[in-house]
Amino acid sequence: MRFAELVPPRRTGYNFAFLDEYTKREVRRKILKAVALPGYQVPFASRELPIARGWGTGGLQITLSLLGPHDVLKVIDQGCDGSVNAVNLRQLVVLTTGIKTTFDTTQATIIQTRHRIPEEPLTEKQILVLQVPYPDALRIVEPSERKTRQMHAEQDYSRMWVYLYEDIVRWGEITIGARYPVLVHGRYIMDPSPIPRWDVPKLNMAETLYLFGAGREKRIYAIPPYTRVVPLEFKDHPFRVEDFSGQACFRCGSVNSFLDEIYDSRTGRKVYACSDTAYCDKRLGMRFSAGRNGL
Amino acid sequence: MGYVAVRGGTEAITEAMKMLRYFRLKGGSRPLEVRQIQEQLRLAVDRVMSEGSLYAPFHAALALKQAEGDTIEASFILRAYRSTLPRSYVSLPADTRQMRILRRISAAFKDIPGGQLLGPTRDYTQRLLDFTLVEEGEEQVAEFIEEYLKDLDIPEEIPSFPKVIELLRLEGLLAEEEPVKPEPPDITREPLTFPAPRQAALQVLARGETGGLLALAYSSMKGYGDIHPTIGELRVGYVPLRLKDSWGREVYAGRVLVTEAEVIARLEAVGEKGKPQFTLGYGLCFGHNELKAISMAVLDRAMRSTRPQVPAEDQEFVLSIVDGIESSGFAAHYKLPHYITFQSDLDRLRTARRYKGGEVE
Amino acid sequence: MIEGKQGFDPVFDSQKIFRCILDSMARPGKINLLPATGLCPPGEWCSHVAAVAFTLLDREVTFCVLGKEAQKMESYLVLNTGSRPVKVEEADFIIVPGKDLIPRLSLAKRGNLEYPDGGATVIVTVDEILSDPEHRYQGLAVTLSGPGIPDHCRLLIRGLHLSYLEHFNNLNREYPLGVDWIMVAEDGRIACLPRTTTVNQEVVI
DSSP: OOHHHHSOHHHHOSBTTBSOHHHHHHHHHHHHHHHHSTTOOEEOOOOOOSSOTTSSHHHHHHHHHHOOTTOEEEEEETTBTTSHHHHHHHHHHHHHHOOEEOSOGGGOSEEEEESOOOSSOOOTTOEEEEEOSOOOGGGGTOOOHHHHHHHHHTTOOHHHHHHHHHHHHHHSSOOOOSSOOEEETTTEEEOOOSOOGGGGGGGTTOSSEEEEEETTTTEEEEEOSSOOEEEOOBTTBOOOOOOOTTOOOTTTOOSSSOEEEEEOTTTOOEEEEESOHHHHHHHTTOOOOOBTTOO | OOOOTTSHHHHHHHHHHHHHHHHHHTTOOOOOOHHHHHHHTHHHHHHHHHHHTOOOHHHHHHHHHHTTTOHHHHHHHHHHHHTTSOOOOOBOOOOGGGOEEEEEEOSSOSSOTTOOBOOSOOTTSOOOOOGGGGSOOHHHHHHHHHHHHHHOOOOSSOOOOOOHHHHHHHTTOBOOOOOOOSSOOOTTTSOOOSSOOHHHHHHHHHTSOHHHHHHHHHHHHHTSSSOOOEEEEEEEEEEEEEEEOTTSOEEEEEEEEEEEEEEEEOSOOBOTTSOBOBEEEEEEEESSOHHHHHHHHHHHHHHTOSSOOSGGGOHHHHHHHOOHHHHHHHHHHTTSOOHHHHHHHHHHHHHHHHHHHOOOO | OOOSTTSOOTTHHHHHHHHHHHHHHHSTTOOEEOOOOOOOOSTTOOHHHHHHHHHHOOTTSEEEEOSTTHHHHHHHHHHHHOOEEOOGGGOSEEEEETTSOOGGGGGOOBOOSSOGGGBOEEEEEESEEEOOTTOTTSSEEEEEESTTSSSOEEEEEESOOTHHHHHHHHHTSSTTSOOEEEEEETTSEEEEEOTTOEEEEOOOO
16 A cells, blocks of 8 residues: 555645655665765755754655655664654654654664664665765865865875874874774775774675765765775774773673763763663563554 | 663653743743734844745744744744745746835945935944833834825836946946856755856855854955955845746746845956956845845855955855854754764773873773 | 656655665666556557656756667657756766667766766666576676675676677776666566676676
């Protein structure tokens, strides 16, 4: 049964998935080009949405252009489904599509995320859509888009390497935390969005398709499955993920997930907990309230 | 320990929305009518239409009511609304020489054909807080309007108002404009790339945030730039809009209130015969907003500088920061949780400290 | 404009078809099956190539149809998508019949270094696309490798003129410049070749 038959447009006042078909078509065309050019930032018009710029409009335009009535959506922010912003985005999607949502990573067909890749490995039946504030990894060395576009065109990444080298000279290591630059398919240096270094290895030769949307900056880019994604490093200073040795999640005991440091609001004590809350709940054997309006 | 932050989100948002409503209404004063805002706060409405990029006075007034007077928030609401609207027609280029003038001045000449018309302006008032506005009764208002209309001296003929810059053009003192494409680019349909054509740049400025535009234009006027503008003409009035219907016939669609500024910059360009000429900066926006139109014109000229030296002359810099919806959205987004990136930074800091201090933490 | 009266739902069919194209473009060589639509394009063009065109084309992009029945298809697409027909060297989308030799395809735009995404998308109709290597003796057998493909994958395409392989390799000789391909078979199967794919013709022993 079609969504249009379930909820006639006149009642909701909006097209299925909010965006008009022109917008969706443009985003879809750009997604295809992004997939054909791994790591390259494709400019797109980027419509305005009832959600503020900087709050996920890029990721949202991609998600809304992908979604069909039978998709199952998961939305997370900092790894958490219950985060206020994730709730807000999920509400907009459900209001304009009526699709099923879930907290269970393995049940989702489309996952929109801000700043984390879920702990459970994603499959070829899934697409991960990442929200991006700064689409260009070279922005830290050059503020002008015109100039960085030229640098990418000519594969002139010398200034980036100098920046990294200077970091090592000063601090003994590359001090970039999240947004760690990677080289994609041996050609483009790419910003993987503010995911922690912990998540960067998941991009390399993955089963799933990764799509990146920057609404305010108006760029879409992609990492197709089975694509080489290599973090920039020097031979004597290899790339390293965050170090959680000696720590475990105080709830589920996990020592293999990215952990948040939390100061308990009552005792003031510092504890560590899985950032991926659905993963943590699963390990504890908790059930999920998925469903049509699982908010 | 009860740390399961998974289901609190929805309730928190609902409560926040209720609290917003409460804060707007708790004073107990009579709820504002949208019409009151539309009529008596017309300059706020004009600003919101201009920055929301949608000529819809009632909707702008409603957005202002919803946003409790926050013009950036109201512009945002209007922009979001705009993006859901179907686009059925594109108007034919509007001719501002056909403007029904409300206000029209020139700083370039003492007197001009058609005359200097002050119109509704505060420019020559003294900024003294007017306490008589506290008690403004409906009777008083009706009386005043009646008297005012009675005393009006309506001329036999409306004078014509030729453009001041045409006078300069006729003498060959104004540089020729570069030819433009008959179908202008649409920055809401195509991504902006740099260097941007002038038509695209003007579109960005036309929907730009007034304060941002003013600050940048001021930087140029103040000395961080080369633009010492003489206002050739500033016009405020109603411009007719025409479009072609499906059968190709020209149809009058209505009129829009706009503010137009034509600013003459110092001599620079060299004309065909090798002689210097003036160049023009142009600004146009919805509604009555003189500071914005003047700022636009100054920036229009500054950005076309052949050798950009200062921020206001850097086209990419200006165009990427003046949109109020983008800047406010991004500034506000720092309030979103960033603890993952912070965690990553903490890790780096601790590692770096180990390197510096030689101690294991 | 298409209003769903032709047996093509502009909202839901577009979405399903797009997801098929995306999956195939992200996984070159993976065959997807397009949903059936009620479209009847003119001449010998199949409903599926029309459906792909309806999904991707509108007045904001340009297109070109090449081959024997180009004119009819062009008018059909102008009427139904609002897209603008232009010369092949300017077209964002190029629709070609795979069984014919089309030398002009070599003029397709490949983008430039600053905007390689300006390269065209070619939609080529073929008779059949198969992944089963057993049926090797009829058709063009190719081995594919590159992003989206774990190790390598093999395809057998029937109804594709040999020159197309040359076109593909030639247009994509200078990554990131290039052209991206969508192959549409009569029965609605599709497979895509983004410019990152290395395509080698298999030698039949």
